[in-house]
Amino acid sequence: MSHPLLFVDVDGPLNPFRAAPSDLEGYTSHRMRPEGWEYPAQPLDVRLNPDHGEELLALPYELVWATTWEHEANTMIGPVLGLPELPVVELPGWADAEHGLFFKTAVLAEYAQGRPFAWIDDGITERDRVWLARNHVADVLAHRIDPAVGLWEKDFDLLAEWPPALAALDFPG
Ligand SMILES: [Mg+2]
Numbered sequence: 783m784s785h786p787l788l789f790v791d792v793d794g795p796l797n798p799f800r801a802a803p804s805d806l807e808g809y810t811s812h813r814m815r816p817e818g819w820e821y822p823a824q825p826l827d828v829r830l831n832p833d834h835g836e837e838l839l840a841l842p843y844e845l846v847w848a849t850t851w852e853h854e855a856n857t858m859i860g861p862v863l864g865l866p867e868l869p870v871v872e873l874p875g876w877a878d879a880e881h882g883l884f885f886k887t888a889v890l891a892e893y894a895q896g897r898p899f900a901w902i903d904d905g906i907t908e909r910d911r912v913w914l915a916r917n918h919v920a921d922v923l924a925h926r927i928d929p930a931v932g933l934w935e936k937d938f939d940l941l942a943e944w945p946p947a948l949a950a951l952d953f954p955g
Pocket residue numbers: 791792793794795903904905
């Protein structure tokens with residue numbers, strides 16, 4: 783069986799934009815000008831931990847970008863982390879979400895085509911988790927990351943442990 787998908791958001795999990803810079807050990811600072819950034823006169827301060835690429839690649843998932851950076855995640859973020867080019871989910875605008883859901887939720891379920899997936903994002907709420915449990919036929923781990931902290935050891939541990947739990951469900955006894 784192929785690995786589950788892991789949908790990866792940039793701002794929040796990889797770029798903890800609400801953290802005090804002094805709290806971010808192991809991070810490097812970058813000034814970037816992504817096309818979708820709403821204040822093009824000002825570069826965006828992005829803080830990334832170069833170790834996160836290797837840690838993500840070590841997880842038993844197929845990584846997919848699920849971020850408003852879209853294809854610029856591959857050209858701007860991935861190279862800093864040492865990630866290869868990854869598939870990208872193309873996202874609708876913020877206003878297009880229904881049922882009070884986060885705007886990515888239904889799009890990711892559609893992209894997964896019935897496959898199990900994990901998702902790390904600072905925008906996930908309980909409403910998204912409930913909707914996914916009711917509407918996605920396979921298992922989902924929708925894991926909210928605090929944008930004041932970013933991805934942390936316990937998050938990698940949780941992600942590493944989740945797929946074996948699925949395997950146990952697939953092959954009882
Ligand atoms: Mg985010």
